[in-house]
Amino acid sequence: MKIIVDRIFFICNNQNNVNVYVKGLTIRMRPTINDVAKQAGVSTATVSRIINKQTGYTAETRQKVVNIIQEIGYKPNAIARGLVNKRTKTIGVLLPSLSSRLASALLKGIENSAHQLDYSVIICNTESDGKRTIEYLDVLSEKQIDGIIITSEWLKDVYEEAIEAMKIPVILVLTSSSHLQIPYIKVDDYRASYQATKYLIGRGHKEIGMISGTKKDKLAGFPRIKGYKQALSDNRLTISEDRIVYGDFAYKSGIRCMEELLERSPGITALFAASDEMAVGALSCAYKKGVKVPDDLSIIGYDDTQDAEMAIPPLTTVHQPIYEMGEKAVEMLLNTKEAAGSVVMPHHIVERDSVRTME
């Protein structure tokens, strides 16, 4: 092949490989550390030291090298670097969904913290699918990432095996592990929902329903139901399975649950929803059926995502510090000084306009 060009910037051979730099042509290969070294008349070792801000060179050589780097627009190849350093400055995040505001807030916290620490984050949307999750775990492992954050989802045994096999630091957020001692970050779901229910009781409500998440969910599901029931029984109020209805934390299931609840237990005056999204679904359903919130029915949510703020009426809810949990997860994951312990974050109730006080 013959190419005729009008202006050649410079040509340099590294090993048996020729880089030609021409203006207006796309055959430009990226300059390597070799190119820099050759142009500067030093060894790659010296260039490397300078790039990595180590010691062992005069101010003069430094200047010379820095100039060349500027001139030819050299950027270190992180892949080559990663191969020798065995660190990729990249972490992976597993999320069961990308659609919820919960996921967004978490991701935002994670991404922000990672960026500050000079790490990149790879997202993996598992859709709660087992096969897909394992695929992601494999890919992340092969890509030699420095750590994994797994969020919101209960760890199946196969996941735990895979995690153990890959020997990579893992932090759990909004979930925890049964067999493995993996550090987690979450709130006390049992206490939080106990308090949410108690809040309703404190406002004079005696007939309280619940829109729960998945019943089998060992974290966001079961403990929240337990807290709700305990609060009821501690206050000698009726616990009825008829008043508990099961969704999947998402908006649409909130609508469906509300319909069911309105039909099965029309007597309730208040409602605890295990996620803001489901609470908003309940709100939509109530709006459609002409049930006024909070006049006819009080609703308290869970999470305090932006959904709660944006709801009409604005939703009283249990605040989880989601963004902060994301940030903290990264810090814990990347802190090599000390072994990470688990942390239970504080929660509190945010009062807005969806709960009324009964006379």
Next chain:
Amino acid sequence: MKIIVDRIFFICNNQNNVNVYVKGLTIRMRPTINDVAKQAGVSTATVSRIINKQTGYTAETRQKVVNIIQEIGYKPNAIARGLVNKRTKTIGVLLPSLSSRLASALLKGIENSAHQLDYSVIICNTESDGKRTIEYLDVLSEKQIDGIIITSEWLKDVYEEAIEAMKIPVILVLTSSSHLQIPYIKVDDYRASYQATKYLIGRGHKEIGMISGTKKDKLAGFPRIKGYKQALSDNRLTISEDRIVYGDFAYKSGIRCMEELLERSPGITALFAASDEMAVGALSCAYKKGVKVPDDLSIIGYDDTQDAEMAIPPLTTVHQPIYEMGEKAVEMLLNTKEAAGSVVMPHHIVERDSVRTME
């Protein structure tokens, strides 16, 4: 097991998957292609061929090697592979925000499509910050990613320079470039907002306000204002700057804009908001002030994110195929067969309950 060693370096080939290299402390290293080759009694070249499903080995050697791989739990190192292949099977996505449902939907489409094509995606939350954007561009470049998707944000000149310098395929989503010929995917913002306004006019509205995005925004801002004005003038309706108010596409600005509008132009009967989030902000404000939607005021949004569906009342809005745009962006980015051209996706109006017909 107890090992006490100082600086001895020994290798123990467990029959299970682990080589134990000890040097003062215990580090478990992953098996490499070398370990596989040695155990199987073949060369690394052969193992490589087998892993990559090339030709050049007997069924017998294949079986032998595959067995060893299973046995010691070998997984190829994608970093080493990337170094020689010059492909990392990773793409980067730049988003100005991670908080909106628009961003979530886009990201979901991108991630899903990428996963299907066996690519990973690194997320970069620029927060519309120039310095931060350049940092991300640098990192992505150094990490040798195979392509970049830039979303929602107008490209500053410095970005374009950086992009051009890195010689990496780029696709734009919901935005486009002024100087460079970078392929983009978007809807026709001018026509879409023309139609949204015309929809309102068709419902009998004559006094129509607008909550716009950033005025200077050359894409989601200016063209949408232009479409709104053109529809008005084509129907001989009053255009008044008093009826246009400027937000930033986010919820809170929607509230603020609505307050302003209600004060400045109380006469309007309908409102076009340049994003669903701002429309929901307007809804919240209206709710607070006792303005009934759609009875007192009709509202049409833009985007058709889940916000529109979840709103009370459900929001009539302009549908952008956001998820699909994300998917398509990845396909275009990774399609090496043909040079990607830009594509303008179809939009349409989704009728819900926030617009009433005037008698």
Next chain:
DNA sequence: CTGAAAGCGCTTACAG
């Protein structure tokens, strides 16, 4: 202060 050389874990002509 500086450079030659080995090595990170792969792939790929090339030769047999």
Next chain:
DNA sequence: CTGAAAGCGCTTACAG
């Protein structure tokens, strides 16, 4: 069908 060897672009003892 198979392996020796070079090389991808770096970093890091080691020696001077």
